[in-house]
Amino acid sequence: MSRFVLAAGGTGGHMVPAHALAEELMRRGHHVALVTDARGTRFPGLFENVETHVLPAGRLGGGPMGWLRAGRSILAGRRQARQLFREFQPAAVMGFGGYPALPALLAAFKAKIPTAVHEQNAVLGRVNRFVAGRVDAVATAYPDIQRLPSKAAMKVRLVGNPVRHEVLELRDKPYPPLDHDGVFRVLVTGGSQGATILSDVVPEGLGLLPPVFRARLQVTHQARAEDIERVRTRYAEQGIPAELATYLPDLPERLGRAHLVIGRSGASTVAELAAAGRPAILVPFAAATDDHQTYNAKELVEAGGARSIPQSQFTPVELAKQMQKLGLEPEALANAARRAKSCGRPDAVRDLADLIEEIGG
Known part of the structure; x- marks a missing residue:
């Protein structure tokens, strides 16, 4: 039995894989503590039985005065x-990116505690990039990682992104049958906050489909609260059955029923599509740091499991064109589903736990 500290910034992209690792380590009999910021304590259902420590962590920006405040934090x-480590005596510390992970990793370097980082995206994030040369291992979610310092190249271990158990269970279930005249289920999701561009483009794009195809559609659309009534009205005007929500607590179940997903290419979304084996039309978030969402989609697209449309080219006409290429041939969709599944890494959390046990000695 060992003790481990996980350090994660307060966004879902960092917190969800850290939570999955915490559960696996505790299942193996280890003690786990979490280091995060105030935002990291606000995710319902995450780390409820884990010792949690909220530490100050500055975010670089805002000019010289902002840098000074960040440095002090x-x-x-x-x-x-360092005080926590003296009391808790961790065998290893793993960071998951985000500025709140930085103080814990710096303290671990000072105390000569073994360290690793996990990168969820296909582009190494700023904090992970900053510490990559000093940690003992860099766990990655993709085989091709951008912005990786050359001195960290030999430390890379490909493990994947941990996903929820409910999503992983979809891997053992067949792709839902789709007849030429059967219901065609589309799941539209822009991540935890929805995405206004999906609300602007998707109803219009689906409305351009041939009437015989449009009549088969059944849409579930996650949208921002400020967009939801407008989007609901537009679907109704076009005679497309659509269920709208700002949050989908049963998202894994809906993913299991979906024939096609239209969404962003955040790390968690891509990992879940690959784990479940669901074809997708992806629209990378144009303002993502280092354009990492475009790189996130690359493996899935190259495997033939998804199509990626740059946000600047994501128009109703382009969406309708891609929908028809995929949706009018059921076997093409089933084949894309198989290709998406080939990119899945269902053992990610096991491999991540093996890694931190290994470096913790």
Whole structure:
């Protein structure tokens, strides 16, 4: 039995894989503590039975004064992390990216505690990039990682992105049958916050489909609260049955029933599509740091499991064109589903737990 500290920034992309690892380590009999910021404590259902420590962590930006404030916060966080490590005595510390992970990793370097980082995206994030040369291992979700320092190349371990158990269970279920005249289920999701561009384009694009195809559609669309009534009205005007929600608590179940997903290419979305084996039309978020969502989609697209449309080219006409290429031939969709599944890494959480046990000695 060992003790491990997980350090994750307060966004779902960092917190969900860290939570999955915490559960696996505790299942193996280890003790786990979480280091995060205030945002990281607000995710319902995550880390409820894990010792949690909220440390100050500065975010670089805002000019010289902003850098100074951030530096003070990072140093304060490092002092608190060192005190925690003296009391908790971790065998290893793993960071999941985000500025709140930085003080814990700096404290671990000072205390000579073994360290690793996990990168969820196909582009190494700023904090992980900053510490990559000093950690003992860099766990990645994709075989091709951008912005990886050359001195960290030999430390890379491809493990994948952990996904929810409910999504992983879809891997053992067949792709839903689709007849030429059967119901065609489309799931539209822009991540936890929805995406206004999907609300603007998708109803219009589906409305351009041939009437015989449009009549088969059944849409579930996750949208922002401010967009939802407008989107509901537009679907109704075009005679397309659509269920609208700002949050889908049963998203894995809906993913299991979907024939096609239209969404962003955040790390968690791509990992879940690959784990479940669902074809997709992906629209990378144009303002994502280092354009990482475009790179996230690359493996799935090259395998033939998804199509990627740059946000600048995501128009109703282009969406309708891609929908017809995929949707009018059931076997093409089933084949895309198989190709998407080939990119899945269902053992990600097991391999990640093996890695931190290994470096913790």
